[in-house]
Amino acid sequence: MLTNAKVVSPPSDDKRWKIIDGTMRRHGHQPHSLIEVLHTMQETFGFLTDDGLRYVATSLRVPYSKVYGVATFYHFFTMKPPGKHTCVVCTGTACHIKGANTLLAAVQEESGLKAGETTRDGSLSLLTARCVGSCGLAPAAVFDGQVAGKITTDSIKRRVRDFLGNETDAEILSVGEHQ
Numbered sequence: 001m002l003t004n005a006k007v008v009s010p011p012s013d014d015k016r017w018k019i020i021d022g023t024m025r026r027h028g029h030q031p032h033s034l035i036e037v038l039h040t041m042q043e044t045f046g047f048l049t050d051d052g053l054r055y056v057a058t059s060l061r062v063p064y065s066k067v068y069g070v071a072t073f074y075h076f077f078t079m080k081p082p083g084k085h086t087c088v089v090c091t092g093t094a095c096h097i098k099g100a101n102t103l104l105a106a107v108q109e110e111s112g113l114k115a116g117e118t119t120r121d122g123s124l125s126l127l128t129a130r131c132v133g134s135c136g137l138a139p140a141a142v143f144d145g146q147v148a149g150k151i152t153t154d155s156i157k158r159r160v161r162d163f164l165g166n167e168t169d170a171e172i173l174s175v176g177e178h179q
Helices: 017-026 032-043 050-060 062-071 092-097 100-111 153-163
Strands: 083-088 117-119 124-129 141-143 146-148 171-176
Touching: 017 032, 017 050, 032 050, 032 062, 050 062, 062 092, 083 100, 083 171, 100 124, 100 153, 141 153
Parallel strands: 083 124
Antiparallel strands: 083 141, 117 124, 117 171, 141 146
16 A cells, blocks of 8 residues: 555545545555546546546546546547437447448437437437447447347337437537547
């Protein structure tokens, strides 16, 4: 355990910061725990904030530029809040060969969203991933954290309609620059 860890106050009084603090404490506030801490923050808050990144940088004694670089490099992390529902279309090799582009086009047609966008009402975010690790189920998509395999355009459109409450009025907000 690191005895000279810098004591820093969290960005807010939100009790969820105790979860992030616990992860940092378990790893001895070591810089090598950065990705684990960012995963914890993403799981706890749903997205990463600039204040949160600064807090982690100071707490782990890592330059803010490195923390920001890691947060924006890895596809899993997002700096903007996701929609109530998420649809992640896998675009990895197996899924691409089995029609991922067709699935993505079907979601875009049904919702009016492009990859990386969220409806203005926050009901749906459309994302892509280079691989979701379910190549045997290609083409695959992840709906609200649950992998679904051998997806058809009809089934993905049905799911999107359910998420949108059968409305396709998709006034759009961007979710992330690196999706």
